[in-house]
Amino acid sequence: MLVDGAWLHDRLGDDELVICEVDERPLIYRLGHIPGAHCLDWRLDLQDPVTRDVPDQEAISRLWRRIGLAPGRTVVFYGDKSNWYACFAFWLFRLYGATRLLILDGGRQAWVREQRPLTREEPVENASTEVRVPRRRRDLRAGWRDVQAAIADGVQLLDVRTPAEYRGDVLTEAGYPEEAAQRPGHIPGALSVPWDIAVGEDGRILADEALRARMASRGVDLAAPAITYCRIGERSAHTWFVLHELLGVRTRNYDGSWTEWGSMIGMPVSLGERP
Amino acid sequence: MAADRARSHPDAQHALAAIRTELSRVRSSVSRIERDLNELEAGERGSGAQRRRPERYLRVLIDVYERGGRHGVAGEEWAAIGARHGYDRRGLGGFFTGANAPLRRIEGRVLLTVSGEQLIDGYLAGLQR
Numbered sequence: 001m002l003v004d005g006a007w008l009h010d011r012l013g014d015d016e017l018v019i020c021e022v023d024e025r026p027l028i029y030r031l032g033h034i035p036g037a038h039c040l041d042w043r044l045d046l047q048d049p050v051t052r053d054v055p056d057q058e059a060i061s062r063l064w065r066r067i068g069l070a071p072g073r074t075v076v077f078y079g080d081k082s083n084w085y086a087c088f089a090f091w092l093f094r095l096y097g098a099t100r101l102l103i104l105d106g107g108r109q110a111w112v113r114e115q116r117p118l119t120r121e122e123p124v125e126n127a128s129t130e131v132r133v134p135r136r137r138r139d140l141r142a143g144w145r146d147v148q149a150a151i152a153d154g155v156q157l158l159d160v161r162t163p164a165e166y167r168g169d170v171l172t173e174a175g176y177p178e179e180a181a182q183r184p185g186h187i188p189g190a191l192s193v194p195w196d197i198a199v200g201e202d203g204r205i206l207a208d209e210a211l212r213a214r215m216a217s218r219g220v221d222l223a224a225p226a227i228t229y230c231r232i233g234e235r236s237a238h239t240w241f242v243l244h245e246l247l248g249v250r251t252r253n254y255d256g257s258w259t260e261w262g263s264m265i266g267m268p269v270s271l272g273e274r275p
Numbered sequence: 276m277a278a279d280r281a282r283s284h285p286d287a288q289h290a291l292a293a294i295r296t297e298l299s300r301v302r303s304s305v306s307r308i309e310r311d312l313n314e315l316e317a318g319e320r321g322s323g324a325q326r327r328r329p330e331r332y333l334r335v336l337i338d339v340y341e342r343g344g345r346h347g348v349a350g351e352e353w354a355a356i357g358a359r360h361g362y363d364r365r366g367l368g369g370f371f372t373g374a375n376a377p378l379r380r381i382e383g384r385v386l387l388t389v390s391g392e393q394l395i396d397g398y399l400a401g402l403q404r
Contacts (some may be wrong), residue, residue: 027399031337082344109344171299175389184299196345200386203344271295 001245002105002205005114008076012036012117016105018067021108022046022089032118033236038067039122044079044093054136056257059098061133066237068126069098072169077102078111082196082203088237090245091253095141097134103241106204114201136261140244142227142252144260144267147187151268154225157190160239163259165231168271171262172231179231181262187229192275193218195235198242211242220221223248229254229261280337331360333398335370336377338393 011017011036020039026207029039029142040046045063048055055063069075075093079086083103090101104111112118142150150157164170168184186192197214199205206214215222228236233255243249261267338356342348348356357367368379377391387395 013329014359025396027339027396028397030402079345084391091290107344109342111339168299170302184296201349202344203346222337243371271292 001241003076003101003102004105005111005116008034008104009116012057016073016099018069018073018075020067020075020077020089022085023108024079024081024085026053028080028108030120032120034067035119036123037078037123038125040067040089042088042103046089053261054092054095054141056197057096057133064098064131064133065129066125067132068129070129072100074100076102076104078107081106082199082238084111084195084234084238087241088234091140091237091240095137097137106202109203128141139248139250140240140252141256142229144254144256144264146252147174147227147229147254147261150227151189153249156221156224157187157229158193158220158226158227158228158236158239158243159186159190159258160195160230160236161186161194162194163192165258166190167273168269170254176231179259181231181259183262183269185262185271186275187261188268188270189275190229190270191219191234191274193220193263196232198239198274203244205242208246211247215243215247222247225250225252227252227254229257231258232259284395328394331362333394335360335362336387336395337377339385339387339391342394343384343386347384348382350383350385351383 006121008017008019018034020040021033021037022040022042023041024042025028026039026043029037032040040063047053048054051187067075075098078085079082079088079089086103086107088101093101106113109242119184129160145159149155159166162173165173165184166186170186171180178262193215197218198211205211212222220243222243226243228239228243230236230239233253235259236253236255240251242254244251262269280334335356338359339348339353342352342356353367354364356362371380375388375390377388377394379384379388380386
C-alpha cells in the first residue's frame with residue numbers, strides 16, 4: 001500500500017497510474033506538483049457540498065471520471081501534512097470500493113526533500129471514460145451510533161488527536177478555530193493514540209515492527225477491532241490507513257469525530273488523562 | 276489526601292470538569308482576541324491586515340512548510356533554507372522575534388506558527404490573483 005519516491009519516479013508517465021495530490025492547502029499544488037498529478041481539493045472534491053457528509057455515489061463517479069480512474073488503473077495519493085488528506089482520500093476511495101490504491105510514503109514533503117521533479121503543468125482532465133462506482137462499503141466507516149455501540153461492546157476507540165485535545169485542555173489546535181466543538185474532552189473509554197506516533201520526523205510511516213511496538217505502548221490491541229477518530233476525520237484516516245491497510249486490523253474511521261461528538265447534546269464526555 | 280478526596284468526590288469532579296471547560300473557552304477567546312488585536316495593530320501601522328513581506332521571506336516560510344511537514348525542519352536544514360534564499364544567521368533570527376513571529380523553535384526543530392501559516396495562505400492566495 002506504500003510506495004516510495006524512487007518507485008514513483010521510475011513510473012512517471014505510466015498510463016496505468018493515476019497520481020492525485022491532496023493537500024490541506026490545495027493552492028500549494030500550484031507551486032509545483034508531481035508531473036501528471038491531479039489536484040483533489042478536500043473541501044470541494046472529498047465532501048458533500050451541502051450536508052456534512054462524504055460525497056454521494058454520483059459525485060464520486062464524476063470525480064473518478066475527471067481523473068480517469070478506469071478499471072485496471074492504480075491511484076497513488078500524496079499530499080502535505082504527512083499525508084493526512086491523502087489518507088482521507090484513500091479511505092474515501094476504498095469506501096466506494098476502489099481496490100488499487102497506494103500512498104506515497106512521506107507525501108509531498110518527502111518528494112520535495114528528495115529534489116524529485118515538480119511541474120506547474122496541470123494534466124488534462126478526462127471527461128469521456130464511463131466509470132462505475134460500487135455502492136459504499138459499510139465496514140470502513142463508523143457513525144456516532146456505531147461509536148455508542150462500541151462503548152457498550154468494548155470495541156477499541158482510538159483518539160488520535162494531540163494529548164492536549166484529548167485531555168480537554170483545548171477545544172482545537174491553534175490555527176483551526178473553525179473546527180472547534182462545543183465541549184472539550186474525549187469519548188469515554190477512548191485510548192489516546194496520537195496519529196504521529198506512526199511517523200518519523202520526516203513524515204514517513206515507520207516500519208511494521210516499530211508501528212506494532214508503538215501501538216502496543218499506547219494500549220492498542222492489534223488483534224481486536226477498532227474505531228479511530230480525531231477532530232474532522234482526516235488524522236484518523238491516517239491512523240485508519242496504518243491499522244487497516246498496513247497492520248491488518250479491522251478498523252473503521254469515525255469521520256464525524258470530535259466536532260460531531262463534542263457538539264451533540266447529551267453525549268458522554270471524559271476529561272483528563274484517563275480513558 | 277485533599278487531592279485524593281477531590282478526585283473521588285462527584286461534586287469535586289464536576290467542578291473540575293466545569294473549570295476545564297471554562298479554561299478551554301478562555302483559551303479560545305484569548306487566541307481570538309490576540310488575532311483580532313494583531314490585525315488591528317497591523318492596520319494601524321498603515322499596511323492593511325498584514326505587513327507586506329519580501330518574496331524571499333515568504334519563500335523561506337514555504338520551504339519550511341514544504342520540507343518540515345508537521346514536525347518542522349532540523350537546525351542544519353533550517354540554515355540551508357536560509358542560505359538558499361540569501362539570509363545569514365543574523366537575518367534568520369528575525370523570523371523568531373515579535374508577537375507575530377512566523378516561526379518558533381521546539382526541541383531544536385523549526386516550526387511554523389499560526390501567524391506563519393497565515394502568511395503562507397496570503398502568499399498562496401496572491402498567486403491565484
